[in-house]
Amino acid sequence: MDVEAGVSQALEALAQRQQHDPATGRFVAGNTTAGTSLERSGAFWEAVEPLKRELVQRTGTALAVDDATPETFLGLVDAYAETRLFRQAMYRRLVELGGPITSKGKARALYTAYLSALDRETKLAITLGLERRQKPATTFADVVTRGR
Numbered sequence: 001m002d003v004e005a006g007v008s009q010a011l012e013a014l015a016q017r018q019q020h021d022p023a024t025g026r027f028v029a030g031n032t033t034a035g036t037s038l039e040r041s042g043a044f045w046e047a048v049e050p051l052k053r054e055l056v057q058r059t060g061t062a063l064a065v066d067d068a069t070p071e072t073f074l075g076l077v078d079a080y081a082e083t084r085l086f087r088q089a090m091y092r093r094l095v096e097l098g099g100p101i102t103s104k105g106k107a108r109a110l111y112t113a114y115l116s117a118l119d120r121e122t123k124l125a126i127t128l129g130l131e132r133r134q135k136p137a138t139t140f141a142d143v144v145t146r147g148r
Contacts (some may be wrong), residue, residue, distance in 0.1 A: 012045035
């Protein structure tokens, strides 16, 4: 699934949830109306969990992750997926708000957070490697040696 489309679908599903108590008019637990970035929203991370798993799997495949891959590297792949999903959600929210600049000509705080997430995503991508890695080829001698 396209990450941007998946994040949009998840955010739309969250927006359609009940945000206010019909009797009191107060916000209900888990509402997303008051959130600007949804960084601390359990509902957001739950909604994008399938996307995150898919992105981690695709990234792992592209980087030739296998059983011998260090745990620290796997953690970076996980962090990359979270950062990318979070950045996509912030971008969509900026578009909904009419762009990064307010009507008074000031940059939105969300825009600063978006740029920070973009920077973090870029650093993680560079750390992981922007190129596809190859797994070492198994030679015939390796197969024979393991068979003994």
